[in-house]
Amino acid sequence: MNRPLLEVRNLQTHFLTSMGAIRAVDDVSFSLQRGEVLGLVGESGSGKTITGYSILGVVDEPGRIVGGEIVLRDTEDGEVVLNHLGEKQLRRLRGNRIAMIMQDPMMSLNPSLRIGTQLVETVLAHRQASRSEAERRAVDVMRRVGIPDPEQRMQAFPHEFSGGMRQRVAIAIALINEPDLIIADEPTTALDVTTQVQILSEVQKLARETGTAWIWITHDLAVVAGLAQHIAVMYAGKVVEFGATEDLLDHPRHPYTRGLIASIPGEGELAADRRLHQIPGNTPSLLNLPEGCAFRTRCDRAGAQCDIQPMLETSSAGDRALRCWHPLEGQSP
Amino acid sequence: MTPDAKIETLLEMQGIEHVFGRREDWVDKGVRLIRGKRTAPARVRALNGVDLTLGKGEVLGIAGESGCGKSTLGRAMVGLMHPTGGSVTYRGQPVMRGRRPLHLKLQMIFQDSGSVLNPRLRVKELIGEGPILHGLLARRDLEDFVADQLETVGMAPDVMNRYPHQFSGGQRQRINVARVLALRPETIVCDESVAALDVSIQAQILNLFMDLKDRFGLTYAFISHDLGVLRHISDRIMVMYLGRVVEEGPAAEVFANPRHPYTRALLENAPRLSRRNQIFQAVPGEVPSPLNMPSGCAFHTRCALRRPECSLSVPNLMGTGAHRHACPIVEAAA
Numbered sequence: 270m271n272r273p274l275l276e277v278r279n280l281q282t283h284f285l286t287s288m289g290a291i292r293a294v295d296d297v298s299f300s301l302q303r304g305e306v307l308g309l310v311g312e313s314g315s316g317k318t319i320t321g322y323s324i325l326g327v328v329d330e331p332g333r334i335v336g337g338e339i340v341l342r343d344t345e346d347g348e349v350v351l352n353h354l355g356e357k358q359l360r361r362l363r364g365n366r367i368a369m370i371m372q373d374p375m376m377s378l379n380p381s382l383r384i385g386t387q388l389v390e391t392v393l394a395h396r397q398a399s400r401s402e403a404e405r406r407a408v409d410v411m412r413r414v415g416i417p418d419p420e421q422r423m424q425a426f427p428h429e430f431s432g433g434m435r436q437r438v439a440i441a442i443a444l445i446n447e448p449d450l451i452i453a454d455e456p457t458t459a460l461d462v463t464t465q466v467q468i469l470s471e472v473q474k475l476a477r478e479t480g481t482a483w484i485w486i487t488h489d490l491a492v493v494a495g496l497a498q499h500i501a502v503m504y505a506g507k508v509v510e511f512g513a514t515e516d517l518l519d520h521p522r523h524p525y526t527r528g529l530i531a532s533i534p535g536e537g538e539l540a541a542d543r544r545l546h547q548i549p550g551n552t553p554s555l556l557n558l559p560e561g562c563a564f565r566t567r568c569d570r571a572g573a574q575c576d577i578q579p580m581l582e583t584s585s586a587g588d589r590a591l592r593c594w595h596p597l598e599g600q601s602p
Numbered sequence: 603m604t605p606d607a608k609i610e611t612l613l614e615m616q617g618i619e620h621v622f623g624r625r626e627d628w629v630d631k632g633v634r635l636i637r638g639k640r641t642a643p644a645r646v647r648a649l650n651g652v653d654l655t656l657g658k659g660e661v662l663g664i665a666g667e668s669g670c671g672k673s674t675l676g677r678a679m680v681g682l683m684h685p686t687g688g689s690v691t692y693r694g695q696p697v698m699r700g701r702r703p704l705h706l707k708l709q710m711i712f713q714d715s716g717s718v719l720n721p722r723l724r725v726k727e728l729i730g731e732g733p734i735l736h737g738l739l740a741r742r743d744l745e746d747f748v749a750d751q752l753e754t755v756g757m758a759p760d761v762m763n764r765y766p767h768q769f770s771g772g773q774r775q776r777i778n779v780a781r782v783l784a785l786r787p788e789t790i791v792c793d794e795s796v797a798a799l800d801v802s803i804q805a806q807i808l809n810l811f812m813d814l815k816d817r818f819g820l821t822y823a824f825i826s827h828d829l830g831v832l833r834h835i836s837d838r839i840m841v842m843y844l845g846r847v848v849e850e851g852p853a854a855e856v857f858a859n860p861r862h863p864y865t866r867a868l869l870e871n872a873p874r875l876s877r878r879n880q881i882f883q884a885v886p887g888e889v890p891s892p893l894n895m896p897s898g899c900a901f902h903t904r905c906a907l908r909r910p911e912c913s914l915s916v917p918n919l920m921g922t923g924a925h926r927h928a929c930p931i932v933e934a935a936a
């Protein structure tokens with residue numbers, strides 16, 4: 270196996286607020302090959318977005334990467350540690366080798382510029398290309414994300430588009446320079462099935478044809494089931510389970526992963542009483558986490574040992590990692 | 603069309619049409635002043651001959667892609683909007699009087715739970731003011747009443763003095779549900795009511811909806827683009843495409859044997875937990891603009907089974923029994 274394109278090792282990103290340190294990302298590790306899609310899954314507030322921001326180097330004050338390393342390799346096996354680079358070097362990589370599609374598409378769009386201008390500028394910022402070449406690229410990428418009449422739509426402003434259309438434009442901006450890595454933050458969660466499927470098929474094509482690697486952030490396991498080769502599950506700032514998609518979904522070993530899978534509606538046999546599995550309790554506040562394993566207060570397998578924080582243990586083959594004192598045996602959920 | 607003759611029909615819609623006429627907005631005005639060009643007055647045909655009945659105690663799921671008219675239909679159901687054509691009745695009475703919804707028994711829950719809750723009101727007022735206004739509640743009973751409502755949706759009574767921003771998205775949706783339940787509705791139209799929630803919270807809210815249905819005999823129309831949610835919750839399903847119903851029937855049957863090419867495309871390609879390493883295949887072609895509706899069967903611009911005659915006339919719903927679809931081509935092949 271080639272050395273991974275991206276390796277995140279023991280990443281810690283904390284927000285130092287007046288109320289105390291919010292450990293938004295607290296010991297996150299995973300790696301990713303070229304052309305691979307990694308699903309980063311977890312509920313709201315678990316640290317998915319901040320993990321993405323950390324990789325891109327756009328964490329806002331009072332947030333800081335306080336530990337760990339984010340390593341990006343190029344094809345010649347040269348490597349850079351992203352969190353050791355200065356802002357100027359990072360800016361050269363952003364939008365070029367790494368790009369992010371934001372949860373809210375308006376964060377990637379300038380409301381006062383025409384869509385076409387924004388796409389063309391993204392090309393010209395990083396490529397030696399003529400304006401007409403850049404325009405051709407822009408039209409092409411808009412068509413690929415399913416925007417009808419791209420030539421005409423180039424003239425439109427973001428506010429003239431529906432939410433779904435804006436999201437496609439934001440995706441087009443991320444795609445246009447064919448970066449090595451795209452971090453996509455819940456980009457299809459608000460879209461309807463047909464639009465979502467169109468974008469997912471484009472993502473797959475890009476991963477296959479250009480070797481772009483994706484980190485697909487979502488709380489929707491069904492999407493990453495079809496899209497991702499590996500899945501990392503986050504809970505309260507930590508990766509609690511990591512594995513190959515099939516293996517992880519068919520044989521979850523962390524109690525939280527199993528709970529998530531079981532609460533998805535409309536899968537398999539429908540329960541006669543129309544009730545879904547519920548994970549008891551609510552997501553704890555990061556300011557007020559239980560000692561030890563953060564899932565302890567909601568876990569039906571918790572024991573005395575769980576007062577101590579379990580480490581993320583990687584299997585000998587390196588293809589599975591787990592953070593739990595009393596894991597499931599890997600039976601079907 | 604009634605699902606079961608013995609079930610009492612609550613809501614009935616017949617031949618609903620709705621055309622949004624677009625007024626000149628500031629963008630159009632700018633274009634006119636700067637370029638001297640008038641942007642054509644756009645008319646959006648959002649609904650085009652929709653018939654629907656809702657029987658007591660049933661859950662009707664409404665599916666379809668963005669812009670196909672689901673929310674417009676939902677708003678017309680509860681009398682928040684006057685469709686430009688057709689009739690809407692609830693227990694035989696029109697749902698609107700003048701510009702006002704007539705029936706307290708018919709309520710709607712929207713997607714964005716955060717933004718519909720007035721940020722300056724406490725939970726107590728959010729839940730209690732409606733019933734007081736409608737004479738369902740005496741002000742001196744407010745706190746007991748709110749405590750009861752909160753308990754119904756699984757929240758502690760002591761949150762009643764807090765403001766909406768002090769809650770998570772899932773909790774706000776619970777408050778929203780409590781607020782609607784406080785009006786003692788019989789029928790609730792849910793428009794993407796769980797779309798913004800995490801699966802674990804979504805499971806809580808969906809279970810809550812089912813608990814309330816059992817407890818109070820509620821009836822639901824459930825609008826969602828999430829097919830998993832619809833499969834889980836619906837007794838009956840209605841699939842819409844560009845303002846028309848293209849397929850309807852018992853949910854289990856429609857999901858097991860979809861007939862209309864659009865329904866098939868939707869179900870075959872949707873992400874599912876059980877579909878690993880899926881090759882996602884987009885429905886070919888582009889979603890037609892409702893400003894410029896295709897003639898005949900509106901799906902003909904994207905349909906793999908299309909024949910020349912498909913663009914000539916609008917197919918009606920056909921088929922026997924409760925499971926019906928609007929495609930003569932698959933009907934002939936069956």
Ligand SMILES: Nc1ncnc2c1ncn2[C@@H]1O[C@H](COP(=O)(O)OP(=O)(O)OP(=O)(O)O)[C@@H](O)[C@H]1O
Nearest residue numbers: 622624646648667668669670671672673674675892
């Ligand atoms: N106030 C309005 N003025 C003009 N057109 C409108 C208005 N409201 C809705 N429309 C149009 O009517 C059509 C149906 O809209 P509707 O909101 O019912 O769609 P929907 O099926 O609920 O979509 P979504 O899944 O995105 O919520 C769309 O083409 C929409 O752009």
Ligand SMILES: Nc1ncnc2c1ncn2[C@@H]1O[C@H](COP(=O)(O)OP(=O)(O)O)[C@@H](O)[C@H]1O
Nearest residue numbers: 284291293312313314315316317318319320555
């Ligand atoms: N600017 C900030 N200041 C303080 N805390 C923050 C800030 N941004 C995010 N957080 C906190 O970090 C945690 C992780 O956030 P995020 O990565 O956005 O979660 P997710 O994307 O998984 O929903 C949350 O508890 C959030 O409240």
Ligand code: SF4
Nearest residue numbers: 562565568575593594
């Ligand atoms: S470590 Fe303990 S509390 Fe945490 S998930 Fe495992 S069994 Fe449950």
Ligand code: SF4
Nearest residue numbers: 899902905912929931
């Ligand atoms: S009527 Fe024709 S175009 Fe419409 S769904 Fe049937 S085959 Fe396709």
Ligand SMILES: [Mg+2]
Nearest residue numbers: 317318372454
């Ligand atoms: Mg996020």
Ligand SMILES: [Mg+2]
Nearest residue numbers: 672673674793
């Ligand atoms: Mg809608």
